[in-house]
Structures are given as C-alpha cells and as structure tokens.
Amino acid sequence: MINILLKDGDVLGADGQVRRADIAISSSIITQIGSVTEQAEQIINCQDKLIVPGFVNTHTHAAMSLFRSYADDMLLMDWLKTKIWPAEENLTAEDVYWGTQLAIAEMLKSGTTCFADMYFFMPEVAKAVAESGIRAVLARGMAGVAPTASQALAESENFYKEWHLAADGRVTVMLGPHAPYTCPPEYLKKVTALAEKLGSQIHIHLAETAGEVADCHKHYGKSPIALMAELGVLDHGVLAAHCVHVAPDDIAIMHNKNVRVAHNPGSNMKLASGVAPIPAMLKAGICVGLGTDGAASNNNLDMLEEIRLAAMLHKVHHLDPLAIPAKTAVAMATVQGANALGLGKTTGRLEVSYKADITIFDMQEPHWHPRHDRLSLLTYAAGAHDVHTVIVDGKVLLANRRLTTIDQERLIVEADRRGLRLVNHSSPK
Template sequence: MSGQILIQNAKVLTMTDQVQQVIDADILIEGQYIKKIGTITDLDKDVEIINGKNCLALPGLINCHTHAAMTLLRGYADDMELMPWLEQKIWPQEEKMKGEHIYWGSMLAVLEMIKSGTTTFADMYSFMDEVAKAVELSGIRAVLSRGLIGFKDQNYAALKESKDFVKKWHKSCNGRITCTLAPHAPYTCPPDYLQKVLEAAQELEVGIHIHLAETKQEFNDILEQYGKTPTRHVYDLGLFQVPVLAAHCVYLTEEDIELMAEGSVGVAHNPTSNMKLASGMAPIPSLLKAGVNVGIGTDGTASNNNLNMIEEMHIASLLHKVSKLDPTSVPAYQALEMGTVLGARVLNLDNEIGTLEPGKKADIIFIDLNQPHLCPAYDLVANLIYSAQGSDVKTSIIDGKIIMKDRQVLTIDEEKVMFEARRYAFSMLD
C-alpha cells in the first residue's frame, strides 16, 4: 500500500502520559493515520523517509480560539480601552470586509499558524465559506463556525446561513473540517436566540462555540440583567447539554466552575488577549483542578498580535505563576498538555488528534533542537515552553501529509499570500 511516511531518529513526545516522557523511536504513518511508533520493520518500497535527527516530534499544536481573518487588522489599533477600540476601530473595519478580504486574511493566518506549529484551529468569524476554502487548500485542520450576533439577526437569516454552512462543510475534506454553531456571547445574544441556536445544534448534532465571561463589564451587566452570572445564565438556558467551547472564562465564581465541570464544557484560555485588552486573569489552575478541559487560544491578531501557540503556551505558564505568586503553578508539561491533548478534548477531537499513538490521525510537528537558545537540553519540555520560538518548527505533517518541510510550506504560495493580504488590508483604509 502506498502513502507511507517513516520518521527516523527523532526524540518523540507522545503526550499520552500523565508525566512527561521523551522516547527514542521511529514513527510510521500510513495514509491519514499513525500506524506504529517504535521499531519499524514492515515497510513499503516507496516509503518516504524523514530524518528526524536533532528534532523533537510531538503532536501538532491546537489553537482553540481565534478569528483567523483578523490578521488583516494586525497592528491597526492598539493600546486602547476595549469599547472605543471595538466601536471606533475594529467594528467599522470589519464592516468593510468582503469575501475576498476574509479569504486572504485567513490564508495569511493559516500560513502563520503552520509556520509556528499549529495543525488545528477553532475559528469564529463571517464569510465562513472563504475560511473553509483556505483550510481545504492549505491542508490544515479546523473547527469552523459563523459568529452570530443575536440582536442583529431578527429574522434568523444568519442562523439559517450558519446551519447551511454546517450542512455543507461538517466532516468534509476527509474529516479535516468540522463545524460548530457560534452565538457570539451572552451580551450579544438574547436568551430566546440562544435557545434557537441550542435547538439547531441539537438537530445538527454539533457543538457550540461562544465567548463567555470575558470581561468584568459583561459579568456585571449579565448579573444586573438576569440576576445570574454569565455561566449560570447559559447553563440555565440548557447550553451545556451540548458540547460547548467557551472562550476566555475570566470571570467565574466557584459555582460557575462546578457547573462547567458537570457539563460538557471545554475552555479556551487566551492569556495574551486577556492581558492586552486588560480583561483579567482566568482562573485556569482552579478549572484544571476541578477537571474542566482547558485548551489554549490566541484569539484574533488584533488583540494578540500573532498566532504563535508556542508563545501562547509560554505566556499561559508564566501568567498563572505570577497571578498565584506560585512558581509551581501551570508547569511546562501542563502548558504543553493544554496546547495539545487537552485542546483536542476541548474541540471534541480527542479520538482523532492531540497525542501520538497508533490509530490517531497523523498531525505531527518537528522542533529543530540544534539551535543556541535550545542548548543544552536538560529537559526538552522546559526548553520547548520556556525557550523555543514558533520559528523553531521545522516540519509539519497534517492528516498524514507533509505540509511544511524544512520551513517551506508546500501547499501555499507564501509571497502571493502576503502580497494579497497587504493589498486587501490597505484597501480598507479608504
């Protein structure tokens, strides 16, 4: 059978263990799947061999929350208060975006993500057919959803469009694309609207992606309006009956954390965005202790301003040390679990990705270890979280296909993508 790839001589971090363990092993990929890890003997004649010498092979990184096409707004407006930033800068520019802006913005995002080790991302935006086309063409994996602003969607046209998008793209591209429904937030989607979305999610058998308890203002407004915390509010509406991907979750009470642990809720932690917009610090150690699955997201580049998951894991680890005044909080391996195996659980893809083991889809990245800032190597995981850069990712395999080799992305014309992204970004300045 053709379509075999053999990775030889790499250090392998499978992420299947509770404690970190790096092994010397070969990895055999057949078709989309990892076939074997260990000593490999049974090979096809036309097997493609990758020399993993001086590399660390690990599961591809999972970006649990972003708005890919916001790359076009990278650096457009910074260092502002949240509401003037949104109302005067971000929302007026987003109003100007058409399908082509979204396509090239998404291509730029996907290119940046592949080059910094991300193999799966969860996206919420508009013109989602364009995002899906970028995913289809590039070979990356994604969980896609159209953002829904309930109070603007009086006739449910956007919800209908969202349902059509799910019907068209869910489980498409050999399973690389899955879909969710995405009511933007409790403060933009009234209760009756959230219930409509829940019914649609149940009918389509997909999950829900929502911003939840991001700011102090949201927490106070929902409390004043409904007499409940944002988490209790959506719980009482029945949202947690379906798998929920809740982004941010900065303002949670102890009871909120219990409700999350009880339902099928996964949290996307976005430390850089929460710091840059001065939203606050999510209680990640408490969520993890309660058994809630927590993954890591970059959020959009307008509030980050990049899509570098290695940097995001680094910041997540540091943030919870300083927030708890405890250097043992969120150790390196736990940060890496959030970026891989826990992220897969948050996206309901843990049967397919998140670890390296036979039977899983082959989403594997290779870190080039032969670099000054990764030398010496007492602890490869500590080096990865505290010293590595996104640009240390040398090769990336997604769904059993080599997507980047020796830093060259094989599926995307990089110069063309940057040219078009610049062109469409500047076209919005008129």
C-alpha cells in the same frame, strides 16, 4: 505501506516524557511508533529534532489577521467601536478567504495543525482550510442583536450541512453564538434548538470581561455561565472561550455540564481582560485548551507563546512557581486542546491509530542547548521559527520551513493590499 517515516526523533508522549523513536505514517494515520525497519516512500531524518503533537489553537478569528497591528493599546470598547467594527464593515468574502489563508500560513509555520474559528463568510474560511490541508473546527459567528441575526442562523444551518465532516473529515462545524451580551435569551433558545436539530456543538465567548459579568448580573440576576446553563446552551457540548471572570459556582456548573474552555492568555493580557482561574478549573477537572484569539488582539497566532504565557502568567498571578508546570501547559496546547474541540479520539496525541497531525522542531539553535530537559526547552526557550516540518492528516504542509500548499509570496501581496484597503490608510505607519 508506510508513506512517511520519521526516523530517529525525540518523541513527546502524552505522558510528558520524551523518548527516542521512529514514527510510521500510512495514509492519514500514525501506524507505528518505536523502531521501524520497513521501507517507506519518504523518510524524514529527525535526528536533533523534537517531534510533538501538532498544536491545537482552540479559539481564533483567523481572517482578523488582516487587522494585525492596526490598533493596539486602547480601551476594549474604544478599540471595537472606533477601529475594528468599522473596518469589519468593509470586509468582503474574498478578504476573509485571504485573511484566513494568511492566518493558516502563520499557524502552520508555528506548528499549529488544527484551529477553532468563529467569524463570518465561513464558506470562504472552509475553502481556505480545504485547500491548505489544515484541520479546523468552524463556526459562523451569530449576534442576536445584529440586523443579520436571522440570516446568521440560516447561514449556520447551511454551512453545517455543506461543510461538517467535509474535506476528508478535516472540517468540523459548530454553531457560534457570539456571546451572552450580543445574543439575548430568545435568540440563544433558537440557537440551542438548531443545535439539537443538527446534533452540532456550540462555540461561544463567555465571561471575558468583568463588565460583561456585571451587566449580566444586572440584567438577569445571574452570571453568564449560570444564564447559559438555564437556557440549555450548555447541554449541547460547549467550547467556551475566555471564561476569565468565573466564580466557584460557575466552575461547578462548567464541570457538571462538561464545558471545555479555550484559554487565551495572550489576548487576555493584551486587552487587560484579567487572569482566568485556570489552576482552579484544572483542579475541578475541567478540560482547558489554549487559543490565540484573533491576531488583532494578540498580535500573532503563535501557540508556543500561549504555552509559555500559560505556564508563566498563573505562576506570577498566584505567586506560586508550581501553578502550571511545563507539562500541563504543553498538554493544554495538544491533547487537552483536541479534547476541547471534541477531537480527542482523533488528534492531539502521538499514538498509534491517531491522525498524523505532527509538528517537528529543529533543536539546532543555541537556545536549545544544553539539553537537560526537552519539554522544558519547548515550553520556556523555543521559538516558533524552530518549527521545521508540519504534517496534517498524513500530508507534509511545511517542509524544511516552506509551505507546500500555500503560495506565500502571492498570499502576502494579497494580504497587504487588502489589509491596507480595509482600514483606508492614507499612508502606512
């Protein structure tokens, strides 16, 4: 029995080619691609539409959407110390639930079907994921230097046991040691021991800023990547966010240890962190996905923007218009993103037996014309609002641009109220 039939769409294959086809979905799975003639419970007319794998956001802090536009154009440490950390002190579990729902609403509306999150009050995040229907890879952020260091390890273990592979398998749990500069070696050894005990993978920030790398060399005589390799952190399957300041030796280690990279061009640009050597990583055979980072440092969760930035930033940085072509940038947001999260056998491709995690773009607006090349239009011309329908795990979560599982009106009231309370505005700007 076909539950959903996508009829007459332009379908983007993992080879970057676009072909006219129908897609049949039964339960949570893509069961046919081609000319489908059987009956279906629901038919979605996909004429004039581009069907792509749902985007995979490989690095974010979803609930930080509550701090969107609170503080910008500041030095990183100033921003963290005077704005973000004090505001985060005020966060409650309920705030994290609503902030995460706000992020999920925005992600679904811009075509993202799966995201990797690192934050705290993670059972609230998992609840929002379970209720909304999206797919996610969740990690409780752990800082070894914080008073919560031991508690975070215990919470991570409990969270893993409770939520890993829960919500029909839509939730996967990783361990989330925040970064080498917040997690001393002794703490990281505890984290790797826990990873070994649970069989879990690790999501960590690595080599985001030049200052972090310089400090690491000063304290440990080696780069963050080399230090992580020495401590065994890289032996458990690692998703490493940023990797902006990595040397050729680091890239060799990353390749050797199969480190997967979450590249966040928008955040790296806005925070002035630097330009990650992505072309070199790709050449070395490293798996690179794309991420938005949190909305406080981006300031949206629009993966199409990250695709475009990935395609354009490396061109101008290397003065090479061939640096990251459209096909590579889109692959980083889909198939490679899924690989980065360890979900490459499940999602990220429009292929039979894969999960039905699908984004459908409406190609009506003027910026989609003329249509010489649909992959180019998606990469360089499309907008998030062109996302028309989003399906996750075989369920329609966005139908004709309307969320089906989230009450957007109530959500926005909650988000506004909580966002303003957290930063203790006397009056909004």
